[in-house]
Amino acid sequence: MPIVVERVRKDFGRHRALDDVSLTIEDGTFVTILGASGCGKSTLLNLIAGLLTPTKGRILLDDVPIMKPGPDRVVVFQQPWLYPWLSLRDNIAFGLRMRRAAGIDWGRVDEVIGIMGLKGFEGHHPYELSGGMQQRVAIARALVMNPRVLLMDEPFGALDAQTRHRMQKFLLELWGKIGATIVFVTHDIDEAIMLGDRLVVMRSRPGRIAVETRVPLPRARHWDMTLDPAFLYLKRQAMAVLGE
Amino acid sequence: MTVSPEHVCNQALAIDASPALGPDVPDQMPSVGADDIPDALETAPRGGIPWHHVSRFTTATVVICAVILWQVISDLHVFPPIALPSPVAVWLAFIKLLTKGYGGHSLVDDIVTSSLRIAIGFGGAVLAGVPIGLLMARNDLVFRVIDPFLQFGRPVPPLAYIPLLVVWFGIGELPKILLILVGTIPVIIIGTISGVKATPILRVSVAQTLGASEAQIFCHVILPSALPEIFTAMRVGIGVAWTCLVAAELIAADQGLGWLVQYAGQALQVAIVIVGIIVIGILGYAMELTIRVVERRVVPWRGHG
Numbered sequence: 001m002p003i004v005v006e007r008v009r010k011d012f013g014r015h016r017a018l019d020d021v022s023l024t025i026e027d028g029t030f031v032t033i034l035g036a037s038g039c040g041k042s043t044l045l046n047l048i049a050g051l052l053t054p055t056k057g058r059i060l061l062d063d064v065p066i067m068k069p070g071p072d073r074v075v076v077f078q079q080p081w082l083y084p085w086l087s088l089r090d091n092i093a094f095g096l097r098m099r100r101a102a103g104i105d106w107g108r109v110d111e112v113i114g115i116m117g118l119k120g121f122e123g124h125h126p127y128e129l130s131g132g133m134q135q136r137v138a139i140a141r142a143l144v145m146n147p148r149v150l151l152m153d154e155p156f157g158a159l160d161a162q163t164r165h166r167m168q169k170f171l172l173e174l175w176g177k178i179g180a181t182i183v184f185v186t187h188d189i190d191e192a193i194m195l196g197d198r199l200v201v202m203r204s205r206p207g208r209i210a211v212e213t214r215v216p217l218p219r220a221r222h223w224d225m226t227l228d229p230a231f232l233y234l235k236r237q238a239m240a241v242l243g244e
Numbered sequence: 245m246t247v248s249p250e251h252v253c254n255q256a257l258a259i260d261a262s263p264a265l266g267p268d269v270p271d272q273m274p275s276v277g278a279d280d281i282p283d284a285l286e287t288a289p290r291g292g293i294p295w296h297h298v299s300r301f302t303t304a305t306v307v308i309c310a311v312i313l314w315q316v317i318s319d320l321h322v323f324p325p326i327a328l329p330s331p332v333a334v335w336l337a338f339i340k341l342l343t344k345g346y347g348g349h350s351l352v353d354d355i356v357t358s359s360l361r362i363a364i365g366f367g368g369a370v371l372a373g374v375p376i377g378l379l380m381a382r383n384d385l386v387f388r389v390i391d392p393f394l395q396f397g398r399p400v401p402p403l404a405y406i407p408l409l410v411v412w413f414g415i416g417e418l419p420k421i422l423l424i425l426v427g428t429i430p431v432i433i434i435g436t437i438s439g440v441k442a443t444p445i446l447r448v449s450v451a452q453t454l455g456a457s458e459a460q461i462f463c464h465v466i467l468p469s470a471l472p473e474i475f476t477a478m479r480v481g482i483g484v485a486w487t488c489l490v491a492a493e494l495i496a497a498d499q500g501l502g503w504l505v506q507y508a509g510q511a512l513q514v515a516i517v518i519v520g521i522i523v524i525g526i527l528g529y530a531m532e533l534t535i536r537v538v539e540r541r542v543v544p545w546r547g548h549g
Binding site for chain 1: 457460465468471543544
């Protein structure tokens with residue numbers, strides 16, 4: 001069942017962050033939400049996460065309105081926000097530990113550690129890891145929960161260019177393996193088009209959806225595709241909306 | 245108390261990371277790309293003089309020079325020996341205090357007495373103050389009930405309570421322990437509250453999206469997040485507690501280091517007074533060091549975000 005955003009408005013005091021936003025996100029798709037800073041794209045993500053509630057309208061998951069955060073919709077933020085007092089392994093197991101009743105499936109934890117290329121660092125603490133590795137731990141911490149939806153709020157925004165590139169490639173491979181729905185917020189046009197199945201471009205003040213389109217590129221993405229006419233066409237469209 | 249953790253931290257690290265390291269130390273690496281660049285800059289040999297050895301050597305030199313200067317001044321009889329005994333005289337007084345004692349008990353007795361009072365008073369302040377601070381930070385009603393007392397109590401120097409405590413409880417153990425408690429607990433409570441409030445909101449959001457309940461977030465996120473500030477408060481607090489205790493012993497006691505200093509002073513035994521002061525200083529410093537050692541074990545991530 002898809003995530004359905006129905007005519008959502010979000011006000012912060014007198015400031016209207018989002019107005020009349022409607023969007024349907026099909027299961028298993030990779031949706032990128034592109035917009036300038038302050039256009040409300042993170043607000044939209046936090047609404048889907050359940051960290052915020054809409055002022056008007058509603059958001060449905062399996063036809064049930066989203067009221068609060070839950071481990072079926074894990075968020076990866078721009079900063080990794082790891083727990084500095086926990087080792088890498090315990091950070092990744094954090095969500096499993098929070099599940100009352102059930103014990104921790106350490107096999108699953110170690111499997112995710114392997115997938116994320118973090119083997120050999122299990123006992124390290126976050127401050128002993130590089131920024132790129134910390135963000136991989138944050139993604140692993142989300143993945144281990146087997147979330148239906150992975151919400152990513154500019155997860156590579158704080159990384160340097162090379163690391164960001166590697167992480168984007170890695171995320172695409174990962175998505176091919178896990179098949180979860182990914183909602184990925186970014187202000188980087190190339191990143192948005194390169195990663196997404198579907199591209200949502202937002203306009204600011206108040207935040208509204210300007211363009212919603214399929215990305216007509218083959219799924220096996222390559223950085224050569226940034227020269228593909230279809231890529232350039234989309235990029236031009238997005239730039240027009242963003243006013244660059 | 246508004247002592248920022250950074251401030252206390254810097255003080256604590258002053259010896260290791262003195263600004264006098266010299267001009268050859270590279271600046272902090274820029275954060276951009278720091279991720280992939282090997283630590284070449286950090287591990288590159290600085291060459292030349294090993295500065296931290298020099299600074300340790302400097303400390304010892306300064307102490308030795310000060311003692312020699314002291315000896316010279318007292319040998320020259322600039323001041324009468326009764327007012328300024330020589331270091332040798334102080335050393336002899338120290339030995340005498342250890343072996344024979346003064347005023348009925350030995351130095352060790354006084355140290356044990358004072359240390360026990362501190363342990364109970366300060367331990368009580370931490371055991372009560374941390375939960376009170378946590379409750380106040382989490383519950384608005386509790387905050388409103390306790391905060392006025394805290395705001396009133398803070399500007400009152402704890403020493404002002406001594407006469408009252410003596411009238412109420414005499415000169416036994418209870419008034420001293422109570423004084424330490426009253427003087428220290430606001431520091432601990434306020435540090436705990438600010439530790440809780442300083443928990444980054446996104447750290448909590450992460451736990452929420454991972455399915456943690458309110459109680460779990462409190463135990464697994466907020467409490468550990470507050471620990472570094474609680475330790476800072478404890479380090480400030482142990483100083484306050486020690487000051488309170490020595491002052492209380494100066495005024496109303498028949499045992500303890502404060503009493504020793506006061507009693508010897510009245511008899512113009514200045515050498516003993518100086519021994520007492522040095523012991524008080526060393527013990528206070530040792531207590532802070534102890535907390536710092538515990539802190540390093542409990543919050544090793546401190547200073548690393």
